[in-house]
Amino acid sequence: MVGEINLHCGACEWVPDGPGAALPHRSVLGIVRHAGAFQEFFTLPERNLRLVPDSVPDEVAVFTEPLAAACEILEQVQIPCSSQVAVLAMASWGC
Numbered sequence: 001m002v003g004e005i006n007l008h009c010g011a012c013e014w015v016p017d018g019p020g021a022a023l024p025h026r027s028v029l030g031i032v033r034h035a036g037a038f039q040e041f042f043t044l045p046e047r048n049l050r051l052v053p054d055s056v057p058d059e060v061a062v063f064t065e066p067l068a069a070a071c072e073i074l075e076q077v078q079i080p081c082s083s084q085v086a087v088l089a090m091a092s093w094g095c
Helices: 064-076
Strands: none
C-alpha cells in the first residue's frame, strides 16, 4: 500500500471522501500540521491508503506520491511547448 499525503480535517463537509488536495483545512504529511515520514513510525488515516498491485515492486511503488505531485504540476502551471525544462530524479537515497 501507499499513502495519500493530504489529510482531511474531518470537521468540514468539503468533499469528505474526495481528494485531499482540494480541501481548504487539510494537513499534509510532512509539510502542513502533520509529522512527516522521515521517522521510524507515523500515523496516517486508513482512508488515505491506496492498494498497489502485487505486480508493482516496492522499489517502484514508493514513487507513487512524487509522481502524482509531478503530474499535478502540469495542471497548476502553464508551460509553453517551446520551453526548455529539466527533470531531476534521485536514483538512490543512500550514500
